[in-house]
Amino acid sequence: MIENEMMKYGFNSFFQKEVKKLGLENKDLSGLNIARITEVHREKYKIINKYGEKSASLKGSVFYNDSINEIYPVVGDFVMAKQNELGEDIIFKVLSRKSKFSRMDTFNSKEQIVATNFDYVFIVSSLNDEFNIKRLERYLAISWESGATPIIVLTKSDLCENYDFYKNQIDKIDSFATVIKVSSFTGEGLDKLEKYINPYETIVFLGSSGVGKSTLVNRISDENIMKVNDIRVGDAKGKHTTTHRQLVVLKNGTMIIDTPGMREIGMWSASSGVDKTFSDIEEYASICKFTNCTHTKEPGCMIIDALATGKISEERWKNYKKLKKEVLFAKKKEDLNLRLKEKERRKKFAKQIRQKYKSVR
Numbered sequence: 001m002i003e004n005e006m007m008k009y010g011f012n013s014f015f016q017k018e019v020k021k022l023g024l025e026n027k028d029l030s031g032l033n034i035a036r037i038t039e040v041h042r043e044k045y046k047i048i049n050k051y052g053e054k055s056a057s058l059k060g061s062v063f064y065n066d067s068i069n070e071i072y073p074v075v076g077d078f079v080m081a082k083q084n085e086l087g088e089d090i091i092f093k094v095l096s097r098k099s100k101f102s103r104m105d106t107f108n109s110k111e112q113i114v115a116t117n118f119d120y121v122f123i124v125s126s127l128n129d130e131f132n133i134k135r136l137e138r139y140l141a142i143s144w145e146s147g148a149t150p151i152i153v154l155t156k157s158d159l160c161e162n163y164d165f166y167k168n169q170i171d172k173i174d175s176f177a178t179v180i181k182v183s184s185f186t187g188e189g190l191d192k193l194e195k196y197i198n199p200y201e202t203i204v205f206l207g208s209s210g211v212g213k214s215t216l217v218n219r220i221s222d223e224n225i226m227k228v229n230d231i232r233v234g235d236a237k238g239k240h241t242t243t244h245r246q247l248v249v250l251k252n253g254t255m256i257i258d259t260p261g262m263r264e265i266g267m268w269s270a271s272s273g274v275d276k277t278f279s280d281i282e283e284y285a286s287i288c289k290f291t292n293c294t295h296t297k298e299p300g301c302m303i304i305d306a307l308a309t310g311k312i313s314e315e316r317w318k319n320y321k322k323l324k325k326e327v328l329f330a331k332k333k334e335d336l337n338l339r340l341k342e343k344e345r346r347k348k349f350a351k352q353i354r355q356k357y358k359s360v361r
C-alpha cells in the first residue's frame with residue numbers, strides 16, 4: 001500500500017516501514033487509510049487524509065479495552081483510520097513516532113505527549129533582555145532529545161547592536177546547533193531561515209511569550225496565521241487568545257504545530273527559577289521538623305502551619321507543587337539524556353583505544 005497522497009503531509013519512508021510492520025495484508029487493519037492528526041479536542045479529532053479534512057473518533061474497542069498498551073493520538077501523529085462516508089472516520093491505530101515532545105501531567109503524574117513527528121524545533125529567543133542562556137540550554141536539551149533538529153532563531157535583530165555578546169554565549173553551550181539571527185520587521189536573516197522551511201516538513205516553535213514567534217510565522221508564511229500579541233499596558237482585556245488550528249499547513253506546504261501543550265513546555269523550561277519565585281515557601285519547608293517532610297501530615301510541618309494560618313495561600317502552594325514536579329520531571333529526563341551521552345562517549349573512547357592497540361600490534 002503506497003499512499004503517495006499523504007507524502008505532502010509528511011508521510012515518508014519511516015512511517016511506510018511502520019505500516020509494513022503492522023502487517024496489514026492479513027489483519028483486520030486492512031482497508032484503512034493513513035491520516036494525520038491536525039487537532040485534538042478531548043475525545044474528538046480532526047484529521048487530514050487523501051480526501052481532505054475530516055472529523056474522527058477512536059475505535060472504542062481498540063483504545064478503551066486495551067488502554068494500557070494503546071497509544072492515544074496527539075497532534076502530528078500519523079494514524080490508520082477507517083473512512084466513514086456518513087460521519088466521523090474511525091481511528092484504529094497510531095503509528096510509531098519519529099519525534100515527540102512531552103510534559104509532565106501533574107494531575108495524574110503521567111507523561112503527556114504534546115506534539116509529534118516534527119522535523120525541526122525552532123528555538124526562538126529575542127536579542128534583548130529576554131535572552132536567557134540557561135533557558136536556551138534547556139530548550140536545546142529537550143529539542144535534541146525530541147528526535148528532531150533544533151534551529152536557534154534569534155529574533156528582533158533590528159533592536160540589537162551587540163549580537164556577538166549573545167552568539168558567544170550560545171557557542172559555549174552548543175557548537176552544533178544552527179543559529180540564525182532574524183528580524184521580522186526588516187526581513188534580515190529570513191532567507192537563511194528559509195532553508196529549514198520546506199514543503200512536506202513540520203516545524204514546532206519553542207520560546208517564551210513575546211519573543212516574536214507569531215510575527216515570524218506570519219512573516220514567513222505571508223499569511224495571518226497566528227495572532228500577534230501586542231501587549232498593551234492598561235488594556236483591561238489583556239491578551240485575548242483566539243483559538244486557531246493546531247497543525248497548520250502553510251501555502252508553501254510546510255506544516256507548523258502549535259498546541260497549548262507546546263506553549264506549556266516553553267513555560268516549564270523557563271521555570272527553573274522556581275525556587276526564587278517561591279523563596280518564602282522554600283523557607284518554611286526548610287524549617288519543618290523532619291528534613292524529609294512531605295508536608296502532608298507530619299507533626300511540626302511548617303508548611304501545614306503556614307497554610308492553616310494563611311501565611312501561604314492554598315493557590316500558591318498548589319502552583320508551587322505543580323512547578324516543582326514539572327521541573328523535577330524535566331530534570332530527570334535531562335539526567336537520562338546526559339547518562340546516554342556519557343555512555344556513547346565511553347564507547348567511542350574504548351573503540352579508539354582498541355584501534356590504537358591493533359595498529360601497534
Ligand SMILES: Nc1nc2c(ncn2[C@@H]2O[C@H](COP(=O)(O)OP(=O)(O)OP(=O)(O)O)[C@@H](O)[C@H]2O)c(=O)[nH]1
Nearest residue numbers: 156183184185209210211212213214215228229230
Ligand atoms: N522590533 C521588533 N519587534 C518584533 C519583531 N517581531 C515581533 N516583534 C514584536 O514583539 C511583540 C510580540 O510578538 P509576538 O509575535 O506576538 O510574540 P509571540 O512569541 O508569538 O508571543 P506569544 O504569542 O505570547 O507566545 C509584538 O509587539 C511584535 O510586534 C521584530 O523582528 N522586531
Ligand SMILES: [Zn+2]
Nearest residue numbers: 288293295301
Ligand atoms: Zn513540612
